[in-house]
Amino acid sequence: MSITLAGRVAIVTGAGGGLGRSHALALARYGARVVVNDLASAACEAVAHEIRAAGGEAIPWTCSVTDREGVFAMVEGVVQRWGGVDILVNNAGILRDRTFAKMDLDDFALVLDVHLMGSVNLTKAAWPHMRDKGYGRVIFTTSSSGLYGNFGQSNYGAAKMALVGLMQTLALEGEKSGIHVNCLAPSAATQMTEGLYSEEDLRGLSTDLVSPGVVALASENAPTRTILLAGAGAFEQAHVTMTQGIYVGDAPDAADRIEARWADIRDRASEVVPPSGAAQYSHEVNHPFR
Numbered sequence: 104m105s106i107t108l109a110g111r112v113a114i115v116t117g118a119g120g121g122l123g124r125s126h127a128l129a130l131a132r133y134g135a136r137v138v139v140n141d142l143a144s145a146a147c148e149a150v151a152h153e154i155r156a157a158g159g160e161a162i163p164w165t166c167s168v169t170d171r172e173g174v175f176a177m178v179e180g181v182v183q184r185w186g187g188v189d190i191l192v193n194n195a196g197i198l199r200d201r202t203f204a205k206m207d208l209d210d211f212a213l214v215l216d217v218h219l220m221g222s223v224n225l226t227k228a229a230w231p232h233m234r235d236k237g238y239g240r241v242i243f244t245t246s247s248s249g250l251y252g253n254f255g256q257s258n259y260g261a262a263k264m265a266l267v268g269l270m271q272t273l274a275l276e277g278e279k280s281g282i283h284v285n286c287l288a289p290s291a292a293t294q295m296t297e298g299l300y301s302e303e304d305l306r307g308l309s310t311d312l313v314s315p316g317v318v319a320l321a322s323e324n325a326p327t328r329t330i331l332l333a334g335a336g337a338f339e340q341a342h343v344t345m346t347q348g349i350y351v352g353d354a355p356d357a358a359d360r361i362e363a364r365w366a367d368i369r370d371r372a373s374e375v376v377p378p379s380g381a382a383q384y385s386h387e388v389n390h391p392f393r
């Protein structure tokens with residue numbers, strides 16, 4: 104094992120079970136001191152105990168990621184106790200699945216609150232400490248439901264894609280402070296996927312086969328602005344790309360030309376991954392087909 108997280112402090116939210124537990128155990132195995140956060144104290148304590156029993160260092164910390172004051176208090180408590188915070192694994196999550204037509208807006212807001220604002224709360228609390236130190240590794244947990252859509256998960260998909268947007272900008276803002284920010288889109292059989300997919304589909308999707316991706320994203324050599332897909336021991340990357348497109352300028356029949364040339368607009372032959380949002384208007388005002 105050439106990666107070491109010795110001397111690093113990690114906070115993993117939703118670590119009382121499922122993927123978060125696996126991530127916490129894996130980070131500890133690589134030497135990180137781990138804060139095991141979740142809603143229920145028994146679950147946090149059990150995972151912290153498991154880590155200590157394996158020779159690692161861990162403390163349980165019970166609070167909801169939606170409790171802004173509680174999350175700030177957790178970060179301050181951890182900084183006081185261990186001198187800083189280096190790694191955040193924003194993993195806590197819930198589902199409230201229904202088709203959009205039948206969805207209660209309170210359930211829409213709740214899902215956004217846990218996934219998006221929960222991640223914002225923790226990252227905002229830790230950000231100044233990471234900036235002062237000139238080092239940080241932040242991981243947001245996105246999902247294929249956000250990246251590609253999933254029937255019945257408009258709230259969850261919107262929240263998960265919002266985290267990609269958050270990652271894109273925080274990666275740019277964190278760069279000069281040595282803070283690398285990435286997304287993980289896992290596939291794993293957990294209480295969350297139980298009943299959602301068939302047993303057949305979930306075979307081989309152990310949470311332990313995802314966590315090496317978290318360790319790599321938490322390490323010194325981690326990339327930044329990457330969307331890492333992980334499941335069943337396989338790892339892929341998703342990209343948000345821009346095609347070359349077409350130029351119609353101010354032609355009076357511009358809309359008709361667009362309609363006639365969808366194939367050219369979506370042609371992926373020379374697509375790029377823009378380094379930031381500014382690339383869009385820069386490409387447009389200097390369009391190669393002008």
Ligand SMILES: NC(=O)c1ccc[n+]([C@@H]2O[C@H](COP(=O)([O-])OP(=O)(O)OC[C@H]3O[C@@H](n4cnc5c(N)ncnc54)[C@H](O)[C@@H]3O)[C@@H](O)[C@H]2O)c1
Binds near residue numbers: 140195
């Ligand atoms: N399992 C998958 O295939 C899959 C796929 C894509 C994304 N994800 C994401 O991975 C993450 C982990 O999911 P999982 O499959 O392990 O689910 P899980 O339900 O097993 O674990 C989620 C954990 O988050 C905790 N949690 C929920 N709300 C919380 C809150 N407000 N504050 C603190 N903790 C809270 C839960 O108590 C639970 O322990 C989630 O963000 C989920 O959306 C999972």
